[in-house]
Amino acid sequence: MYTLYYLPGACSLATHAVLHELDQPVEIVDVQQLSNFTDINPVGTVPVLIDGDSTLREGAAILLHLLNKHKNHMLPTSGASREQAIEDILFANATMHPAYSRLFFIAQHITDIHARETAFTAAAEAINSLWQVVEQQLAGRDYLGGERVSAADFMLAVYSRWSAHFPVTITQGSNTSRMLDAVQAMPSFQRSLAAEQTRSAA
Ligand SMILES: N[C@@H](CCC(=O)N[C@@H](CS)C(=O)NCC(=O)O)C(=O)O
Known part of the structure; x- marks a missing residue:
């Protein structure tokens, strides 16, 4: 346990x-x-x-x-697909997560209304650029690693839910939205x- x-x-x-x-x-x-x-x-x-x-x-x-x-099936035992799965986990953890963490930081620490708005806009732009990278990786595949869900897909699905708490517009492409919906529907x-x-x- x-x-x-x-x-x-x-x-x-x-x-x-x-x-x-x-x-x-x-x-x-x-x-x-x-x-x-x-x-x-x-x-x-x-x-x-x-x-x-x-x-x-x-x-x-x-x-x-x-x-x-x-x-x-989430982490292949060898080869390029394993390297890719590890890279995807690190991308989620060390690149996408910190991009979202800025939203929490701004909400907590920036009180000036104009500075806050500017910071939220910049943070949202950075997040949207990362989602475009995800969208390209998902072209022609259901999940980041291919046909099967990976740990990184779970991570991205969790982070994607956070923007609802902030005054930002986060947009994902159709491949990404499909993946995020599929992961969030999993038992x-x-x-x-x-x-x-x-x-x-x-
Ligand atoms: N590098 C850490 C970051 C984890 C992290 O930022 N966790 C957030 C929740 S998503 C947290 O615990 N925040 C509470 C806090 O910072 O007090 C990891 O990947 O485990």
Whole structure:
């Protein structure tokens, strides 16, 4: 049984959904209910995964740990498709996620209304450029890696939901919208979303 520390709807939702895709039992802990989460992750961010005696931090490292450990179709075991899947996870984690993180930063720290608007517009433009890159990669394929869903698809589907919280216009191409809709309709995604909402409402 894994333990996943999460925030509802945050990037930890991708880890949660991938755990269900891998058919792994998981207990989830909403870090908002904890007063000592920085004892578990001094950086204060989710996800954190407990696997036996190991405490794993950093979303990309956690996903690669899980995908290397459990048999799956999301991370090929060798070759160019494996390299591509790893690159896609890192693109999601280290490029797309930080682009979205700017929205949270602006909302939290920029109070001047004009500066805020300028910053939101610039952040949205940067995000939209990245979605165009995704759109090109998805040409002629259902998911980033081809026919089967990958961990990076889950990550992008989670991030895509965040723009609804901000006064920005984020647009995705038709290939991307199709992929994002397909991932969010998956039982693993729906189950994770529902569990996170139920837990935080309790
Ligand atoms: N590099 C970290 C970043 C994770 C991250 O930014 N998590 C956000 C949620 S999506 C978080 O925990 N934010 C709460 C905070 O920063 O206090 C990772 O990939 O695990």
